[in-house]
Amino acid sequence: MGEIAEVLIIGAGASGAVAAKHLAEAGVGVVCLEQGRQVEASEFYGDKPEWELMSQRLWHPNPNVRGLATDYPIDTSESDVNPLMFAGVGGSTLIYAAHWQRFMPSDFRVKSLDGVADDWPFTYQDLEPFYDHMDVEMGVSGLAGDPAYPPMTPPPLPPLPIGRIGRLAAKGMNDLGWHWWPAPQAIPSRAYRGRSQCARRGTCMQGCPEQAKASTDLTHWPEAIANGAQLITGARVREITVNAQGLASGAIWIDRDGVEHHQRAEKVIVCANGVGTPRLLLLSGGDRFAGGLANSSGLVGRNLMMHPYAATVGYFDEPLDSWLGPAGQAIHSMQFYETDTSRGFVRGAKWNAMPTGGPLGMRSAYGGAPLEEAWGENLHRATQKRFGHSFEWGIIAEDLPDPDNRVVLDDSLTDTDGIPSPKIIYRNSENTEKLIAFHLERQREAMEAAGAKSISTTTLMRDCGWHLMGTCRMGNDPETSVLDQWGASHDVPNLHVLDGSTFVTSSGFNPTATICAIALRSVMHMIETRADQRVAS
Amino acid sequence: MSALSDPRRAALNAIGDVLIPAALGMPSFTGAGDVDAMVDHVLSLRPELADSLNQALDRVGAGEEAATAAERLNREDPDGLATIGLVASSAYYMVPEVRRIMGYRGQEQRPATADEEHDYMRDNLLQPVIDRGPIYRDPDGG
Numbered sequence: 240m241g242e243i244a245e246v247l248i249i250g251a252g253a254s255g256a257v258a259a260k261h262l263a264e265a266g267v268g269v270v271c272l273e274q275g276r277q278v279e280a281s282e283f284y285g286d287k288p289e290w291e292l293m294s295q296r297l298w299h300p301n302p303n304v305r306g307l308a309t310d311y312p313i314d315t316s317e318s319d320v321n322p323l324m325f326a327g328v329g330g331s332t333l334i335y336a337a338h339w340q341r342f343m344p345s346d347f348r349v350k351s352l353d354g355v356a357d358d359w360p361f362t363y364q365d366l367e368p369f370y371d372h373m374d375v376e377m378g379v380s381g382l383a384g385d386p387a388y389p390p391m392t393p394p395p396l397p398p399l400p401i402g403r404i405g406r407l408a409a410k411g412m413n414d415l416g417w418h419w420w421p422a423p424q425a426i427p428s429r430a431y432r433g434r435s436q437c438a439r440r441g442t443c444m445q446g447c448p449e450q451a452k453a454s455t456d457l458t459h460w461p462e463a464i465a466n467g468a469q470l471i472t473g474a475r476v477r478e479i480t481v482n483a484q485g486l487a488s489g490a491i492w493i494d495r496d497g498v499e500h501h502q503r504a505e506k507v508i509v510c511a512n513g514v515g516t517p518r519l520l521l522l523s524g525g526d527r528f529a530g531g532l533a534n535s536s537g538l539v540g541r542n543l544m545m546h547p548y549a550a551t552v553g554y555f556d557e558p559l560d561s562w563l564g565p566a567g568q569a570i571h572s573m574q575f576y577e578t579d580t581s582r583g584f585v586r587g588a589k590w591n592a593m594p595t596g597g598p599l600g601m602r603s604a605y606g607g608a609p610l611e612e613a614w615g616e617n618l619h620r621a622t623q624k625r626f627g628h629s630f631e632w633g634i635i636a637e638d639l640p641d642p643d644n645r646v647v648l649d650d651s652l653t654d655t656d657g658i659p660s661p662k663i664i665y666r667n668s669e670n671t672e673k674l675i676a677f678h679l680e681r682q683r684e685a686m687e688a689a690g691a692k693s694i695s696t697t698t699l700m701r702d703c704g705w706h707l708m709g710t711c712r713m714g715n716d717p718e719t720s721v722l723d724q725w726g727a728s729h730d731v732p733n734l735h736v737l738d739g740s741t742f743v744t745s746s747g748f749n750p751t752a753t754i755c756a757i758a759l760r761s762v763m764h765m766i767e768t769r770a771d772q773r774v775a776s
Numbered sequence: 777m778s779a780l781s782d783p784r785r786a787a788l789n790a791i792g793d794v795l796i797p798a799a800l801g802m803p804s805f806t807g808a809g810d811v812d813a814m815v816d817h818v819l820s821l822r823p824e825l826a827d828s829l830n831q832a833l834d835r836v837g838a839g840e841e842a843a844t845a846a847e848r849l850n851r852e853d854p855d856g857l858a859t860i861g862l863v864a865s866s867a868y869y870m871v872p873e874v875r876r877i878m879g880y881r882g883q884e885q886r887p888a889t890a891d892e893e894h895d896y897m898r899d900n901l902l903q904p905v906i907d908r909g910p911i912y913r914d915p916d917g918g
Contacts, residue, residue, distance in 0.1 A: 285883055289821055292866045296822055348915040362915075382894075386910045400892035409896065413904050418911055421896070428888060438885040449885075558879075563886060577913045598869045598880060610850050614795040614861065619802045626878065 252330020285442025411689025513707025832856025
């Protein structure tokens, strides 16, 4: 490890993989440190009878439930929502649903349009070519012409079928005159670049055993490594180091034998997600950067947004095969996406119509309820009602930035290497609560229009923090942002962040397409301007 | 080697039949098939459940009627009862006969066929959405 890397990337998930692939292709020497490991497709349970059983532990998205040594525990005692993630090559793309959603043009101009939050330092049009490029790299399946968006380049693959649940949901929306569209997904409807056609097992969120879903261990890392990128797994970074000039000079990391290493680098890119990245910056900087590295604004860790998730389930008489995949979404709707102030709140949400999975469901969640409610004859009754006969309309509620919602270092909790864990302090806002209440009412109408015989709602799912955003926000003003529009720290010019931490606002969309597009835009700029950049020597 | 002692297995099977009785065309927990093997399989995959399961089963009194025990556990040790329920239902829904009755072949491979694609175009299901035109907001007011 004596050599100085041109670029050190911390984290091998979505943004880290995009950065590594493109830097390596451009001939840049890349070293990536990943605390997790390479996961093989055979380790996923989606093609095995034990799928649901293992989804509640080994492949649960909450690291506190998994409790793996490769995870870090998170103090969520002061949070309404649990953050979800996975550490490994490919990161959380291993277990994401692969909703491949672009933000809308209005999402980049929230302050100008609605007088809340902030505008982004770039526009939808600035990001559009990178969305297009990522569609091709990931192998996105979708249908061109969605009227919820400006005209755009068609995705490379035709859409996956919307299935019985999608058709039923669509009929309800048509009766109401509401928007819907076959959903875009980073899941190939045809064999694509070495990946299989989607087999529709519906287990995307516990890993794809078919090697179909676009996770970056499959889409980006093989090419990155073939082009010379060095990927070191089991490498837990505890601190980004800084030289006498105040530039990032590398990182101290610990291997799985407990041995510390110092990887030196000319430039450091942090891609450790919206919780892991601020944690690492707060752990770094020493006396020179009191309060954490790159944190002169005091905003590292603040403005955490996690997309509170609510849902409506409709139960139908007819068989819907509602265990059939993709797990994420058959159709989506942006009918109530934009602000209408007469509703009493600002901004909105995307809806996604989803299957409801296997028969086991969440049996373990019934402890303490009246016995006859969950068990006995009612177990069979409830299973027959739900299993194969239901679908879910989910709500991705736009979460506005609030500096009090934040990631801090925990006083006592640590990971297995003794590094302080993050603590999440997060409360839903009044705007969010009103937004969710409104959308749940509209979803009830949509379910009734679709012919649901009965309906149930979940007002807030605690295990829903899949989308970790905002904790190192971009902006033009160093006093009100951590990063510039290219993801470079205002304070430490050779330190970059490319993950969801960079987001100024959250939108009401699943963020991975935007994370990847921003990472690509930033990395291409880095490559184009490499001769002009200040780097550590 | 069996994952459970005989008394604990007997208690699990008795309470399992309370939680999952024969009804509505479905077999009971113990009537479903070789649930003993399935329970052992569940515990081999989820060994962290064993302590909670054993503690809950040990709270069942000798000769206590199973329905009474289940009600009492649900009041006094809801987490323990939930673990019994999770182990029993996980085992139950993996029994092939149970799946056959439910018409569930597991999370099967069913790649899309060409006639499933774009069916909403062929029958004009999507047409009203197309006809209504753009709904996005242009930040520049266009």
